[in-house]
Amino acid sequence: MTAYMLRPIGRVESPLTERAAAPRQPDEGAPDAWLVFDDRYAPALDGLAAGTDVLVLTWLDRADRDTLTVHPRGDTGRPLTGVLATRAPDRPNPIGLHTVHILDIAGTRVHVRSLEALDATPVLDVKPLLTAHR
Amino acid sequence: MTAYMLRPIGRVESPLTERAAAPRQPDEGAPDAWLVFDDRYAPALDGLAAGTDVLVLTWLDRADRDTLTVHPRGDTGRPLTGVLATRAPDRPNPIGLHTVHILDIAGTRVHVRSLEALDATPVLDVKPLLTAHR
Numbered sequence: 153m154t155a156y157m158l159r160p161i162g163r164v165e166s167p168l169t170e171r172a173a174a175p176r177q178p179d180e181g182a183p184d185a186w187l188v189f190d191d192r193y194a195p196a197l198d199g200l201a202a203g204t205d206v207l208v209l210t211w212l213d214r215a216d217r218d219t220l221t222v223h224p225r226g227d228t229g230r231p232l233t234g235v236l237a238t239r240a241p242d243r244p245n246p247i248g249l250h251t252v253h254i255l256d257i258a259g260t261r262v263h264v265r266s267l268e269a270l271d272a273t274p275v276l277d278v279k280p281l282l283t284a285h286r
Numbered sequence: 287m288t289a290y291m292l293r294p295i296g297r298v299e300s301p302l303t304e305r306a307a308a309p310r311q312p313d314e315g316a317p318d319a320w321l322v323f324d325d326r327y328a329p330a331l332d333g334l335a336a337g338t339d340v341l342v343l344t345w346l347d348r349a350d351r352d353t354l355t356v357h358p359r360g361d362t363g364r365p366l367t368g369v370l371a372t373r374a375p376d377r378p379n380p381i382g383l384h385t386v387h388i389l390d391i392a393g394t395r396v397h398v399r400s401l402e403a404l405d406a407t408p409v410l411d412v413k414p415l416l417t418a419h420r
Contacts, residue, residue, distance in 0.1 A: 156292040156345050156408070161378050163287075177416070190287065193378065195354040199371030209381055211290050220330040236412040237333025244295050244327065245410040247343055247381065274287065276379040278370040282311070 158211060160274035161196070162189035162260070168270050171214055175268045176225060176239075178250065182268040187275055189260040200278065202257055208250045209277040210269050215246035247276065292345060294408035295330070296323035296394070302404050305348055309402045310359060310373075312384065316402040321409050323394040334412065336391055342384045343411040344403050349380035381410065 166185035168174050175181045187208065189197060200206065219242035221232040235243040252264035300319035302308050309315045321342065323331060334340065353376035355366040369377040386398040 154294070154347075154408070156294070156347070158290040158292060158379050159351075160287045160290070193354065193370075196368040196370045196378065198355065198366075198368035200368065207383070209379070209383075213288075213290070217293075220327065221332065232332075234330040234332035234334065236327075236330045237414060239413060239416065243411060244330065245292055245343070247411055249341070249343075249383075249413065274290070277377060277381055279373060279383065280371060282373065 158276060160211060160276060161193045162187055162275040164210065164267065164269045164271060164273040164275060166267060166269060166271045168268070171270060174270055178266040178268050182266040184255065184263065184265050185267040185269065187262040187264060189262070189275070191260055194260050197257070197260065197262070200254065200257060200262065202254050205251060205253050205281055207279040207281060208252055208264070208267070208275065209279070210248035210250065211274040211276055212241045212246035212248045213274060214270065216242040217244055217246060219243065248273070251281065292410060294345060294410060295327045296321055296409040298344065298401065298403045298405060298407040298409060300401060300403060300405045302402070305404060308404055312400040312402050314402070316400040318389065318397065318399050319401040319403070321396040321398060323396070323409070325394055328394050331391070331394065331396070334388060334391060334396065336388050339385060339387050339415050341413045341415060342386055342398070342401070342409065343413070344382035344384065345408040345410055346375045346380035346382045347408060348404065350376040351378055351380060353377065382407070385415065
């Protein structure tokens with residue numbers, strides 16, 4: 153099948169630097185972080201607002217793309233499960249999906265609450281939340 | 287910034303073939319469709335179940351990646367808005383995000399309800415819905 157090239161539009165700035173220390177979900181102690189966008193994408197940010205929740209899509213660049221099954225949450229007491237039925241970062245296309253609250257926007261820097269992505273993780277996209285369809 | 291290569295894991299089979307005719311959201315008349323996965327990814331599907339809702343990530347391969355601002359929903363009466371504050375398909379990394387109900391699973395073919403993606407759209411990922419974090 154045809155392959156497609158992603159072009160990151162920004163990076164995460166976070167105190168999280170090691171995968172082993174990263175929380176699995178944002179309610180498990182994820183720190184606030186900055187989304188730092190490349191200047192060329194500034195027009196694409198117009199309409200984002202502090203105080204709202206958005207979806208952030210990232211590229212989990214330290215994931216293993218050849219993993220097809222995992223023990224959920226790394227618990228070997230749980231049976232091996234296909235990665236598409238889990239939120240494990242290791243998967244063929246390791247796209248991270250994060251619901252975050254925007255705390256502040258300063259030019260092309262967006263401050264968000266509780267993001268479980270590692271420092272320097274590429275940012276691919278931001279989308280508004282839809283009530284009926286998220 | 288470094289670019290990354292997506293490897294589609296399957297394709298959409300749908301009666302929708304023209305972008306102009308495609309609904310903008312699944313509750314606007316989207317048809318049922320099949321997600322047809324490449325055989326090599328069969329182990330990654332283990333754990334998906336008919337009767338459940340999942341997130342499907344697609345690559346909107348007919349989108350324009352150079353568009354940074356749009357009139358929401360194509361309505362020129364609405365002001366130009368950054369694509370990251372909209373769900374427009376035209377955006378730097380046109381990743382489609384769809385919440386679907388699984389009707390049936392037959393091997394590597396997964397039948398889903400109301401998918402607004404066009405026929406032959408590449409499938410990138412499937413993720414379970416999380417109550418707190420979708």
